[in-house]
Amino acid sequence: MSELSYNTTSSVIESWERLKRIKNYQEVAGVTVFQRLFEKCPQARVLFGFPIDIDTNSSELLQSKRFLTHAAHMMDMMDAALSMFLGPDMDMLHEIIDELADKHRRYGVTAPMFPILGEGFLLALETHLGESFFDNKMKEAWKEAYSLLSCEMINAMSK
Template identity: 50%
Template structure:
């Protein structure tokens, strides 16, 4: 699925990601904001991280959790690595996305959480970068790119769920 992205789509995504990378502590800021948005959309996702489902996502509990903060930053680093692989290492990227899909299925992530994560990512970027950078064209490019990346993950996730 990632193979089908156009040069223009990839360019829009990479340019906006580069703008995000220029923000001080972008990994922590983007990661925490992304997960807060995800938890707003999918309270059940909190359980996957050992948080009670009724936890206020805007409390300091999440921000002060070293384990959680490390995971949030790791996710941003993984997105960064994935974006750097668009184009030159597309086959390897597809293999990595498949492996991540299976891994997330084993951890109890639900298939519908992938789209919620994508929406949370785009919302977090829009908050941090503003609509000047995250305009309609860029947001559409992100939806397309994230959809392709997560599509490869979901493909393997479904196989895992079916026992294949």
């Protein structure tokens, strides 16, 4: 896996740590990520046990314990991945990515879903941190970091 520059790493860490200061950030930001995924990729709704035609703004979805749990879990997984990705635990990250890739392949997750999920992360960061903080420099840093992580996951899924 390629390494990120110091500036890119700093931007990603700074914005992620600020996001984590938001009360219930896992649920709050996770809902934004999953809403984007469900809007742009309706078949993902079915993978998570929802009808393909469920309204992504409906209380049925947004108040669903299953939806909120998945949203929070996704944010926890990203937090763990970033901790390893941006820290000294790259070997452990590769092992975890291999395990996650195997699970996600069995669930029916496909490679085209990853860029949409990336859009969701960018939207969540911009929405919850504000455009004045989450500027173009930070957005580009996140695109680079997410691209590396998602490419690793996609490659592991194709093994």
